[in-house]
Amino acid sequence: MNHRKEYLRKHSKTWWLSKSFYTRYMLREVSSFFIGVYMFVVLVGLMRLSEGEAAYNAFLLALQGPWSILFHITAFLLICFHAISWFNVTPQAMPLYLGDKPVPGAFIIGAHYAAWFVASAVVFLFAAGGV
C-alpha cells in the first residue's frame, strides 16, 4: 500500500492550446468522438428504416437541417484529418520487412492513400448504383 503523498502537479485544462503540436494531437483524438457520433446518426437511420418508409423519409429530411449539415461538414473535415495522421503513423505502428530489408515508410503510407482512394471510389460507386 502506498503511504507516501504524491506530488501531483496541476495542469491547465487547456494545455493543448499552448502549442500547435498539442492542438493537432487533441484535434485527432476529438475526431474519434465525431466518428462515434456519426455512427449513432447512422444507427438512428437504421432504426427509422426499420420503422417504415414514412419514418425513414422524415429522417432523411432531418439530415437536410443546417445543424445536421454543419455537424457532417465538421465530422468530414476531422475524419479526413484523422485518416491523414493515421496513415502517416502506420510505418511506425506496423514496420514491414521484405526478408531483412525494411519496407520504406513512404511506400506503406502511399499504399494506404491508394487504398483510401479505392475504398472511397467503391463506396461512391456502390451508392450510385454502379456496382
Add this chain to the structure above:
Amino acid sequence: MAKSNKPAIWALFAGGGTLSALVAPMMIFITGIGIPMGWLSADMMSYQRVLAFLQHPLGALVFFIVVFLSLWHAAHRLYVSLHDLGIPKGILPRLICYGGAAVGTLMAIVYLLRVWLF
C-alpha cells in the same frame, strides 16, 4: 505470463481506426453533405435502395462490421483521451465510453434483425 485483454482491444482499435479512416469520409460526405445539399441524387439513399442493401446478407455484414469497428475504435480512443482532458480514469468513464459502444452494437444487431424479419 499474465493474460491481458489489451491485444484484443488494440486489434479492434487498430482495425476500427483503419477501416473508419478508409470508408467513413466518403460515407459522411454522401449521407451528410452530398445528398442533403442536393449535389447527389437522393435516390442513392432512398428507402428502397437502403432496405435492399441491408436485407442482403453481404450488405448487412459490411454495414455491421463498419459500424461495430468504428464504434469500438471511437470508444477506446475517447476513453484513453479522457486523461488528456483532465478526467481521471475509472468505472464511470469506462461505462460511458465502452457502454456507449455496446449500446450502439446492440442497436445495430436489433434493428438489422428487424429489417430482416419484415
